[in-house]
Amino acid sequence: MVEDRPILNLLAHLVLIMGVLVVAFPVWLAFVASTHEATAFTSGVIPLWPGTQGPENYAVMLGQGVSTSGAPPLMLMMTNSLIMALIIACGKIAISITSAFAIVYFRFPFRNLAFWAIFITLMLPVEVRIVPTFKVVADLGLLNSYAGLTVPLIASATATFLFRQVFLTIPDELMEAARIDGAGPMKFFRDMLIPLSRTNIAALFVILFIYGWNQYLWPLLVTTDAKFYTVVAGIKRMAEVADAIPQWNFVMAAVMLAMLPPVAVVVFMQRLFVKGLVETEK
């Protein structure tokens, strides 16, 4: 702020409060809808203030699901989402940190080719190669499995670049010292590089967890068995029925539960989240 202008300050507060309200508006309505009975949505306009059915609605969704729309209990779907998000986040970090280590600390034939092969994944989002990728996964017999849900998404150029960048800033003297002390490459990797990139790993984990949890198209395609449904992909199946049979309260309870974990991660780990976001864009 350069100069004190009370009117501008007031205006800025006004803009921000409006912004916060607009951003929160759909979530408030979703929350309100999730606390009413199904009959509240049959006619007229939707309620704007919470009802009393909240605990019952959430209990039904978590425990039994909605059989009419083929939705298994949300407890199961959320567990699947959690497993998927954790495997994707940890998997991406694990294979990227070793790749970056290989690219930065070794000289070997075709090193540049390997680097470019990884780089290219940046340009091939799953949406554009969806049919052939699906076919590969089907041929490998990975449909309806956690491996099929996660492994095809696990390559990461962004994470590899991030760790490469981090390693390049680590002084060469550290490695020389480690070698003089008789440490081999894996010992150096385990005892020096990983501890030194701990905060980068944590920041990246936050971003990748959100990425993994919010996967939509891929889980929708590779899971046909309700045992492997994830909550984000499952919402579409529920909402399809909501137009015909009014059960907006249940759909909105699912919506609230689907966004709760990733939003909580952003709110409670805001510093790591911002760090991760900025770093992955470099």
Added chain:
Amino acid sequence: MKRTIFGNQGLPWLLLAPQLAVTLVFFLWPAGQAVWQSFLREDAFGLKTSFIGLENYAALFRDPQYLNSMQVTAVFSISVAVLSLGLALLLALAVDRMLASSRIYTTLLVWPYAVAPVVAGIMWWFIFNPTIGIMPYVLRQMGYDWNHGLNGNDAMVLVVIASSWKQISYNFLFFVAGLQAIPASLREAAAIDGAGPVKRFFTITLPLLSPTTFFLLVVTITYTLFDTFPVIHATTEGGPAQSTNILVYKVFNDGFLGLNLGSSAAQSVILMAIVIGLTVIQFRWIERRVEY
């Protein structure tokens, strides 16, 4: 480049193996398949395939539905970019004036980043539901009969709002960082010379913010081209009458539901070319920023 390295020859391949294996099997091979398939024609039963060169591409550019899809994508992308960048800049400028409360406001504004696009789509779909939604009710009072199931413009407005709502948080964070990187002394000097806030914004802040704006424009366009698939799929499904059938949704629709593999593959290849173009632009911009 490191001056000192480890001498092993086998170990780096072992370290790279998992990443390269996933890349080859699930990225490069399918992408190659898509390119190859885009030159083939398969008959309705998948019994006979014949090589037809660029015919699939030629057919696409003769197809009014594909040309319509391109136009729809352009309208959609530009609308989301303008709306989400504009609002994010406004909010970032306001936060930049705050001292003590900036952290609270930031927290309250960034969380939609974590909301899945499909969830954003469903929430706005609910708000705009023609029979019970709150917005159609308000609009009816004002004399407008909203129905995104019948009116293509209404459907477009719905998906634009839902997609922008989610992207504002991201653009906001980067605009705030961009504003903080502008040296305060520049704006102070201008203020001493008698430039008011509006003049300072247009002569100092906006030009110095242009690298950030350009970067966010590229990121947002990439977002509208690919990551908004769930919004379309969960709400309008490309309709009504193709009015929200964006390119990435059409690839999916033609390939999985229409089973027109050759055409879908050709569309995939065109989309890949677009991503490659956008990625190159993004990386060239970053190189320039480093020099700067």
